[in-house]
Amino acid sequence: xxxxxxxxxxxxxxxxxxxxxxxxxxxxxxxxxxxxxxxxxxxxxxxxxxxxxxxxxxxxxxxxxxxxxxxxxxxxxxxxxxxxxxxxxxxxxxxxxxxxxxxxxxxxxxxxxxxxxxxxxxxxxxxxxxxxxxxxxxxxxxxxxxxxxxxxxxxxxxxxxxxxxxxxxxxxxxxxxxxxxxxxxxxxx
Amino acid sequence: xxxxxxxxxxxxxxxxxxxxxxxxxxxxxxxxxxxxxxxxxxxxxxxxxxxxxxxxxxxxxxxxxxxxxxxxxxxxxxxxxxxxxxxxxxxxxxxxxxxxxxxxxxxxxxxxxxxxxxxxxxxxxxxxxxxxxxxxxxxxxxxxxxxxxxxxxxxxxxxxxxxxxxxxxxxxxxxxxxxxxxxxxxxxx
Numbered sequence: 001x002x003x004x005x006x007x008x009x010x011x012x013x014x015x016x017x018x019x020x021x022x023x024x025x026x027x028x029x030x031x032x033x034x035x036x037x038x039x040x041x042x043x044x045x046x047x048x049x050x051x052x053x054x055x056x057x058x059x060x061x062x063x064x065x066x067x068x069x070x071x072x073x074x075x076x077x078x079x080x081x082x083x084x085x086x087x088x089x090x091x092x093x094x095x096x097x098x099x100x101x102x103x104x105x106x107x108x109x110x111x112x113x114x115x116x117x118x119x120x121x122x123x124x125x126x127x128x129x130x131x132x133x134x135x136x137x138x139x140x141x142x143x144x145x146x147x148x149x150x151x152x153x154x155x156x157x158x159x160x161x162x163x164x165x166x167x168x169x170x171x172x173x174x175x176x177x178x179x180x181x182x183x184x185x186x187x188x189x
Numbered sequence: 190x191x192x193x194x195x196x197x198x199x200x201x202x203x204x205x206x207x208x209x210x211x212x213x214x215x216x217x218x219x220x221x222x223x224x225x226x227x228x229x230x231x232x233x234x235x236x237x238x239x240x241x242x243x244x245x246x247x248x249x250x251x252x253x254x255x256x257x258x259x260x261x262x263x264x265x266x267x268x269x270x271x272x273x274x275x276x277x278x279x280x281x282x283x284x285x286x287x288x289x290x291x292x293x294x295x296x297x298x299x300x301x302x303x304x305x306x307x308x309x310x311x312x313x314x315x316x317x318x319x320x321x322x323x324x325x326x327x328x329x330x331x332x333x334x335x336x337x338x339x340x341x342x343x344x345x346x347x348x349x350x351x352x353x354x355x356x357x358x359x360x361x362x363x364x365x366x367x368x369x370x371x372x373x374x375x376x377x378x
Contacts, residue, residue, distance in 0.1 A: 102298050105294075105298055105354070106295055106298050106299065108354065109291050109294055109295050109298075109354075110295065112356075115354075115355075115356065116356070119355045119356070119357065123355065127357075147371070148367055148371065150357075150358060151348065151364075151367055151368060151371055152371070154347075154348035154351050154352055154357075155344055155347075155348055155371060155372075155375075157347075157351055158343075158344075158346075158347030158348035158349070158350060158351035158352075159340065159343035159344055159347035159348075160347070161347060161350065161351055161354075162343050162346055162347035162350055162351075163343055163347075165294070165297065165298075165304075165350075166304075166308045166312065167301075167304065167305070167308070168308065168316075168339075168343075169339060175340075178337055178340055179340060182336070182337065182340055182341070182344060182375045182376070183344075183375065185374070185375045185376070186344075186371045186372065186374045186375035187371070187374070
Protein backbone atom coordinates (compact mmCIF):
# COMPACT_ATOMS: atom_id res chain seq x y z
CA UNK A 1 0.00 0.00 0.00
CA UNK A 2 1.50 3.42 -0.89
CA UNK A 3 2.19 5.66 2.10
CA UNK A 4 -0.53 8.19 1.19
CA UNK A 5 -3.15 5.46 0.98
CA UNK A 6 -2.02 4.00 4.28
CA UNK A 7 -2.09 7.40 5.97
CA UNK A 8 -5.52 8.03 4.55
CA UNK A 9 -6.77 4.68 5.83
CA UNK A 10 -5.32 5.45 9.27
CA UNK A 11 -7.13 8.79 9.40
CA UNK A 12 -10.39 7.15 8.39
CA UNK A 13 -10.02 4.50 11.07
CA UNK A 14 -9.10 7.14 13.68
CA UNK A 15 -12.21 9.15 12.80
CA UNK A 16 -14.53 6.16 13.12
CA UNK A 17 -12.92 5.12 16.42
CA UNK A 18 -13.23 8.69 17.72
CA UNK A 19 -16.91 8.74 16.73
CA UNK A 20 -17.59 5.54 18.67
CA UNK A 21 -15.66 6.78 21.71
CA UNK A 22 -17.57 10.06 21.75
CA UNK A 23 -20.86 8.24 21.26
CA UNK A 24 -20.15 6.27 24.43
CA UNK A 25 -19.18 9.42 26.35
CA UNK A 26 -21.49 12.16 25.15
CA UNK A 27 -25.03 12.81 24.07
CA UNK A 28 -25.37 12.38 20.34
CA UNK A 29 -27.07 15.77 20.13
CA UNK A 30 -23.97 17.39 21.62
CA UNK A 31 -21.52 15.58 19.34
CA UNK A 32 -20.06 17.72 16.59
CA UNK A 33 -17.87 17.11 13.57
CA UNK A 34 -15.36 19.39 15.32
CA UNK A 35 -15.27 17.19 18.41
CA UNK A 36 -14.83 14.02 16.33
CA UNK A 37 -12.00 15.66 14.38
CA UNK A 38 -10.27 16.87 17.56
CA UNK A 39 -10.52 13.44 19.16
CA UNK A 40 -9.22 11.73 16.01
CA UNK A 41 -6.36 14.20 15.67
CA UNK A 42 -7.36 15.26 12.16
CA UNK A 43 -8.74 18.44 10.64
CA UNK A 44 -12.47 18.93 10.06
CA UNK A 45 -11.90 18.94 6.31
CA UNK A 46 -10.50 15.42 6.49
CA UNK A 47 -13.87 14.24 7.79
CA UNK A 48 -15.75 16.11 5.06
CA UNK A 49 -13.63 14.33 2.44
CA UNK A 50 -15.56 11.16 3.19
CA UNK A 51 -18.80 12.13 4.89
CA UNK A 52 -21.36 14.90 4.47
CA UNK A 53 -22.66 14.97 8.01
CA UNK A 54 -22.39 13.60 11.53
CA UNK A 55 -25.11 11.00 10.98
CA UNK A 56 -23.12 9.40 8.18
CA UNK A 57 -19.95 9.12 10.25
CA UNK A 58 -21.88 7.51 13.10
CA UNK A 59 -23.67 5.15 10.76
CA UNK A 60 -20.41 3.97 9.24
CA UNK A 61 -18.83 3.60 12.67
CA UNK A 62 -21.80 1.57 13.95
CA UNK A 63 -21.90 -0.55 10.80
CA UNK A 64 -18.20 -1.35 11.05
CA UNK A 65 -18.64 -2.38 14.66
CA UNK A 66 -21.58 -4.67 13.99
CA UNK A 67 -20.79 -8.35 13.99
CA UNK A 68 -22.44 -10.50 11.33
CA UNK A 69 -25.99 -11.16 12.46
CA UNK A 70 -26.87 -14.83 12.73
CA UNK A 71 -29.80 -15.85 14.83
CA UNK A 72 -29.44 -18.68 17.31
CA UNK A 73 -30.87 -21.90 15.95
CA UNK A 74 -31.42 -24.28 18.83
CA UNK A 75 -34.14 -26.05 16.88
CA UNK A 76 -36.67 -24.42 19.22
CA UNK A 77 -38.12 -21.34 17.49
CA UNK A 78 -39.81 -20.06 20.62
CA UNK A 79 -36.61 -20.16 22.68
CA UNK A 80 -34.60 -18.52 19.90
CA UNK A 81 -37.11 -15.71 19.36
CA UNK A 82 -37.38 -15.13 23.08
CA UNK A 83 -33.62 -14.61 23.23
CA UNK A 84 -33.54 -12.16 20.32
CA UNK A 85 -36.62 -10.22 21.36
CA UNK A 86 -35.45 -9.93 24.97
CA UNK A 87 -32.11 -8.57 23.75
CA UNK A 88 -33.82 -6.08 21.42
CA UNK A 89 -36.22 -4.89 24.11
CA UNK A 90 -33.30 -4.48 26.53
CA UNK A 91 -31.45 -2.42 23.91
CA UNK A 92 -34.41 -0.06 23.45
CA UNK A 93 -34.79 0.15 27.23
CA UNK A 94 -31.13 1.06 27.78
CA UNK A 95 -30.84 4.85 28.04
CA UNK A 96 -27.46 5.07 26.30
CA UNK A 97 -28.21 2.75 23.40
CA UNK A 98 -31.62 4.33 23.16
CA UNK A 99 -30.01 7.76 22.72
CA UNK A 100 -28.20 6.45 19.64
CA UNK A 101 -31.39 4.95 18.23
CA UNK A 102 -33.18 8.21 18.85
CA UNK A 103 -30.47 10.16 17.04
CA UNK A 104 -30.35 7.81 14.07
CA UNK A 105 -34.15 7.92 13.81
CA UNK A 106 -34.13 11.71 13.67
CA UNK A 107 -31.42 11.58 10.99
CA UNK A 108 -33.46 9.02 9.02
CA UNK A 109 -36.56 11.20 9.16
CA UNK A 110 -34.54 14.20 7.99
CA UNK A 111 -32.61 12.64 5.12
CA UNK A 112 -34.04 9.97 2.81
CA UNK A 113 -30.63 9.00 1.52
CA UNK A 114 -29.29 8.39 5.01
CA UNK A 115 -32.52 6.59 5.89
CA UNK A 116 -31.85 4.14 3.07
CA UNK A 117 -28.30 3.60 4.28
CA UNK A 118 -29.35 2.98 7.88
CA UNK A 119 -31.99 0.55 6.67
CA UNK A 120 -29.80 -1.36 4.24
CA UNK A 121 -26.51 -1.40 6.15
CA UNK A 122 -27.52 -1.45 9.80
CA UNK A 123 -31.08 -2.76 10.13
CA UNK A 124 -31.68 -5.01 7.12
CA UNK A 125 -29.02 -7.56 8.15
CA UNK A 126 -30.73 -7.90 11.55
CA UNK A 127 -34.23 -8.11 10.11
CA UNK A 128 -33.11 -10.58 7.44
CA UNK A 129 -31.47 -12.78 10.05
CA UNK A 130 -34.80 -13.08 11.87
CA UNK A 131 -36.57 -13.72 8.59
CA UNK A 132 -34.10 -16.48 7.71
CA UNK A 133 -34.64 -18.13 11.09
CA UNK A 134 -38.40 -17.98 10.52
CA UNK A 135 -37.94 -19.52 7.07
CA UNK A 136 -36.12 -22.47 8.61
CA UNK A 137 -38.93 -22.86 11.15
CA UNK A 138 -41.49 -22.78 8.35
CA UNK A 139 -39.66 -25.52 6.47
CA UNK A 140 -39.74 -27.58 9.66
CA UNK A 141 -43.49 -27.11 9.95
CA UNK A 142 -43.32 -24.86 13.05
CA UNK A 143 -44.92 -21.95 11.17
CA UNK A 144 -47.94 -22.12 8.92
CA UNK A 145 -47.09 -22.12 5.24
CA UNK A 146 -49.17 -19.04 4.40
CA UNK A 147 -47.53 -16.78 7.01
CA UNK A 148 -45.98 -13.66 5.45
CA UNK A 149 -42.48 -13.74 6.91
CA UNK A 150 -41.70 -10.10 6.10
CA UNK A 151 -44.86 -9.12 7.95
CA UNK A 152 -43.99 -11.41 10.86
CA UNK A 153 -40.65 -9.62 11.21
CA UNK A 154 -42.58 -6.35 11.42
CA UNK A 155 -44.95 -7.87 14.01
CA UNK A 156 -41.88 -8.56 16.13
CA UNK A 157 -39.98 -5.27 15.81
CA UNK A 158 -42.78 -2.79 15.08
CA UNK A 159 -44.44 -3.02 18.51
CA UNK A 160 -41.10 -2.57 20.31
CA UNK A 161 -40.34 0.54 18.29
CA UNK A 162 -43.86 1.88 18.79
CA UNK A 163 -43.73 1.39 22.56
CA UNK A 164 -40.26 2.93 22.73
CA UNK A 165 -41.23 5.96 20.67
CA UNK A 166 -44.42 6.66 22.64
CA UNK A 167 -43.01 5.66 26.06
CA UNK A 168 -46.23 3.72 26.18
CA UNK A 169 -45.27 0.98 28.61
CA UNK A 170 -42.33 -0.84 30.23
CA UNK A 171 -39.59 -2.41 28.08
CA UNK A 172 -39.07 -5.50 30.21
CA UNK A 173 -38.32 -9.19 29.68
CA UNK A 174 -41.97 -9.88 30.55
CA UNK A 175 -43.03 -7.57 27.74
CA UNK A 176 -40.63 -9.32 25.35
CA UNK A 177 -42.03 -12.72 26.28
CA UNK A 178 -45.62 -11.57 25.88
CA UNK A 179 -44.79 -10.21 22.45
CA UNK A 180 -43.21 -13.50 21.37
CA UNK A 181 -46.25 -15.40 22.67
CA UNK A 182 -48.64 -13.27 20.62
CA UNK A 183 -46.52 -13.39 17.46
CA UNK A 184 -46.15 -17.16 17.67
CA UNK A 185 -49.90 -17.50 18.16
CA UNK A 186 -50.29 -15.59 14.90
CA UNK A 187 -48.14 -18.00 12.88
CA UNK A 188 -48.55 -21.44 14.43
CA UNK A 189 -49.84 -24.03 11.96
CA UNK B 190 -66.81 37.78 27.57
CA UNK B 191 -64.75 40.96 28.08
CA UNK B 192 -63.38 42.47 24.88
CA UNK B 193 -59.75 41.66 25.71
CA UNK B 194 -60.57 38.00 26.30
CA UNK B 195 -62.53 37.79 23.07
CA UNK B 196 -59.74 39.44 21.09
CA UNK B 197 -57.27 37.05 22.68
CA UNK B 198 -59.43 34.04 21.76
CA UNK B 199 -59.74 35.35 18.20
CA UNK B 200 -55.94 35.64 17.87
CA UNK B 201 -55.50 32.14 19.20
CA UNK B 202 -58.00 30.73 16.74
CA UNK B 203 -56.42 32.70 13.87
CA UNK B 204 -53.00 31.29 14.73
CA UNK B 205 -54.25 27.69 14.83
CA UNK B 206 -56.14 28.15 11.55
CA UNK B 207 -53.03 29.70 9.96
CA UNK B 208 -50.93 26.76 11.14
CA UNK B 209 -53.31 24.26 9.54
CA UNK B 210 -53.47 26.24 6.31
CA UNK B 211 -49.69 26.45 6.07
CA UNK B 212 -49.37 22.77 6.92
CA UNK B 213 -51.54 21.97 3.90
CA UNK B 214 -49.54 24.31 1.64
CA UNK B 215 -45.91 24.00 2.72
CA UNK B 216 -43.37 21.52 3.95
CA UNK B 217 -43.40 21.37 7.71
CA UNK B 218 -39.64 21.80 7.73
CA UNK B 219 -40.03 25.11 5.91
CA UNK B 220 -42.79 26.39 8.20
CA UNK B 221 -41.68 29.04 10.68
CA UNK B 222 -43.27 30.82 13.60
CA UNK B 223 -42.84 34.00 11.52
CA UNK B 224 -44.85 32.57 8.64
CA UNK B 225 -47.65 31.42 10.96
CA UNK B 226 -47.76 34.87 12.59
CA UNK B 227 -47.84 36.65 9.23
CA UNK B 228 -50.63 34.42 7.95
CA UNK B 229 -52.64 34.89 11.16
CA UNK B 230 -52.12 38.65 11.11
CA UNK B 231 -50.53 38.72 14.57
CA UNK B 232 -47.06 39.45 15.89
CA UNK B 233 -44.56 36.66 16.63
CA UNK B 234 -44.72 37.50 20.34
CA UNK B 235 -48.43 36.73 20.37
CA UNK B 236 -47.62 33.17 19.38
CA UNK B 237 -44.92 32.88 22.03
CA UNK B 238 -47.45 33.94 24.66
CA UNK B 239 -49.08 30.52 24.32
CA UNK B 240 -46.55 28.19 22.72
CA UNK B 241 -42.82 27.59 23.04
CA UNK B 242 -42.20 26.20 19.58
CA UNK B 243 -43.63 25.37 16.21
CA UNK B 244 -44.28 21.74 17.14
CA UNK B 245 -46.60 22.79 19.95
CA UNK B 246 -48.66 25.08 17.73
CA UNK B 247 -49.07 22.32 15.16
CA UNK B 248 -49.95 19.77 17.82
CA UNK B 249 -52.68 22.00 19.23
CA UNK B 250 -54.00 22.78 15.77
CA UNK B 251 -54.13 19.08 14.86
CA UNK B 252 -55.69 18.13 18.19
CA UNK B 253 -58.40 20.76 17.80
CA UNK B 254 -59.15 19.48 14.33
CA UNK B 255 -59.44 15.85 15.39
CA UNK B 256 -62.94 14.48 15.68
CA UNK B 257 -63.68 12.23 18.64
CA UNK B 258 -62.38 8.79 17.83
CA UNK B 259 -64.95 6.04 17.98
CA UNK B 260 -64.30 2.83 16.14
CA UNK B 261 -66.99 1.33 13.95
CA UNK B 262 -68.81 -1.48 15.70
CA UNK B 263 -70.63 -3.52 13.10
CA UNK B 264 -70.50 -6.56 15.36
CA UNK B 265 -67.88 -8.01 13.00
CA UNK B 266 -64.43 -7.37 14.49
CA UNK B 267 -62.59 -8.39 11.34
CA UNK B 268 -64.56 -5.97 9.14
CA UNK B 269 -64.15 -3.13 11.63
CA UNK B 270 -60.40 -3.65 12.03
CA UNK B 271 -59.97 -3.90 8.29
CA UNK B 272 -61.60 -0.51 7.88
CA UNK B 273 -59.46 1.18 10.54
CA UNK B 274 -56.21 -0.42 9.47
CA UNK B 275 -56.79 0.35 5.80
CA UNK B 276 -57.43 4.00 6.72
CA UNK B 277 -54.30 4.16 8.87
CA UNK B 278 -52.13 2.55 6.20
CA UNK B 279 -53.53 4.98 3.61
CA UNK B 280 -52.69 7.89 5.91
CA UNK B 281 -49.07 6.75 6.30
CA UNK B 282 -48.88 6.17 2.56
CA UNK B 283 -50.16 9.67 1.72
CA UNK B 284 -47.17 11.95 1.07
CA UNK B 285 -48.76 15.07 2.60
CA UNK B 286 -50.13 13.45 5.76
CA UNK B 287 -46.93 11.49 6.02
CA UNK B 288 -44.93 14.75 6.04
CA UNK B 289 -46.86 15.85 9.13
CA UNK B 290 -46.28 12.51 10.85
CA UNK B 291 -42.59 12.75 10.01
CA UNK B 292 -42.39 16.24 11.47
CA UNK B 293 -44.24 15.34 14.65
CA UNK B 294 -42.05 12.26 15.08
CA UNK B 295 -38.89 14.36 14.85
CA UNK B 296 -40.35 16.80 17.39
CA UNK B 297 -41.27 13.91 19.70
CA UNK B 298 -37.75 12.49 19.51
CA UNK B 299 -36.31 15.93 20.28
CA UNK B 300 -38.52 16.95 23.19
CA UNK B 301 -39.84 14.53 25.83
CA UNK B 302 -42.47 16.94 27.03
CA UNK B 303 -43.89 17.41 23.55
CA UNK B 304 -43.67 13.64 23.01
CA UNK B 305 -45.94 13.15 26.02
CA UNK B 306 -48.40 15.70 24.67
CA UNK B 307 -48.52 14.13 21.21
CA UNK B 308 -49.03 10.73 22.78
CA UNK B 309 -51.71 11.76 25.25
CA UNK B 310 -53.65 14.28 23.19
CA UNK B 311 -53.31 13.05 19.62
CA UNK B 312 -52.46 9.34 19.63
CA UNK B 313 -53.85 7.90 22.85
CA UNK B 314 -57.49 8.63 21.94
CA UNK B 315 -57.01 6.69 18.69
CA UNK B 316 -55.18 3.81 20.32
CA UNK B 317 -57.71 3.66 23.16
CA UNK B 318 -60.59 3.57 20.69
CA UNK B 319 -59.10 0.45 19.08
CA UNK B 320 -58.48 -1.05 22.50
CA UNK B 321 -62.10 -0.42 23.51
CA UNK B 322 -63.34 -2.09 20.35
CA UNK B 323 -61.10 -5.09 21.11
CA UNK B 324 -62.46 -5.22 24.66
CA UNK B 325 -66.01 -5.46 23.34
CA UNK B 326 -64.92 -8.25 20.99
CA UNK B 327 -63.28 -10.06 23.88
CA UNK B 328 -66.47 -9.86 25.93
CA UNK B 329 -68.30 -11.36 22.97
CA UNK B 330 -65.86 -14.25 22.83
CA UNK B 331 -64.27 -13.20 19.52
CA UNK B 332 -60.86 -12.76 21.18
CA UNK B 333 -59.21 -15.15 23.60
CA UNK B 334 -59.48 -14.06 27.21
CA UNK B 335 -55.72 -14.03 27.86
CA UNK B 336 -54.89 -11.69 24.96
CA UNK B 337 -53.07 -8.55 26.13
CA UNK B 338 -55.14 -5.82 24.49
CA UNK B 339 -52.49 -3.11 24.89
CA UNK B 340 -50.04 -5.38 23.12
CA UNK B 341 -52.57 -6.18 20.41
CA UNK B 342 -52.95 -2.46 19.71
CA UNK B 343 -49.16 -2.30 19.27
CA UNK B 344 -49.27 -5.36 16.99
CA UNK B 345 -51.64 -3.38 14.77
CA UNK B 346 -49.95 0.02 14.67
CA UNK B 347 -46.29 -0.89 15.32
CA UNK B 348 -45.75 -2.72 12.02
CA UNK B 349 -47.30 0.13 10.01
CA UNK B 350 -45.03 2.65 11.68
CA UNK B 351 -42.01 0.39 11.23
CA UNK B 352 -42.70 -0.13 7.51
CA UNK B 353 -43.31 3.59 7.01
CA UNK B 354 -40.13 4.63 8.82
CA UNK B 355 -37.91 2.16 6.98
CA UNK B 356 -39.69 2.47 3.60
CA UNK B 357 -39.55 -1.29 3.84
CA UNK B 358 -42.48 -2.22 1.64
CA UNK B 359 -45.69 -0.92 0.05
CA UNK B 360 -48.41 0.71 2.19
CA UNK B 361 -51.38 -0.75 0.34
CA UNK B 362 -54.84 -2.11 1.19
CA UNK B 363 -53.44 -5.60 0.60
CA UNK B 364 -50.78 -4.94 3.22
CA UNK B 365 -53.44 -3.66 5.63
CA UNK B 366 -55.56 -6.77 5.10
CA UNK B 367 -52.59 -9.09 5.59
CA UNK B 368 -51.74 -7.32 8.83
CA UNK B 369 -55.31 -7.70 10.13
CA UNK B 370 -55.26 -11.40 9.19
CA UNK B 371 -52.07 -12.02 11.14
CA UNK B 372 -53.18 -10.02 14.18
CA UNK B 373 -56.54 -11.79 14.31
CA UNK B 374 -54.78 -15.14 14.06
CA UNK B 375 -52.80 -14.11 17.15
CA UNK B 376 -55.88 -13.44 19.26
CA UNK B 377 -58.60 -15.81 18.08
CA UNK B 378 -59.90 -18.04 20.86
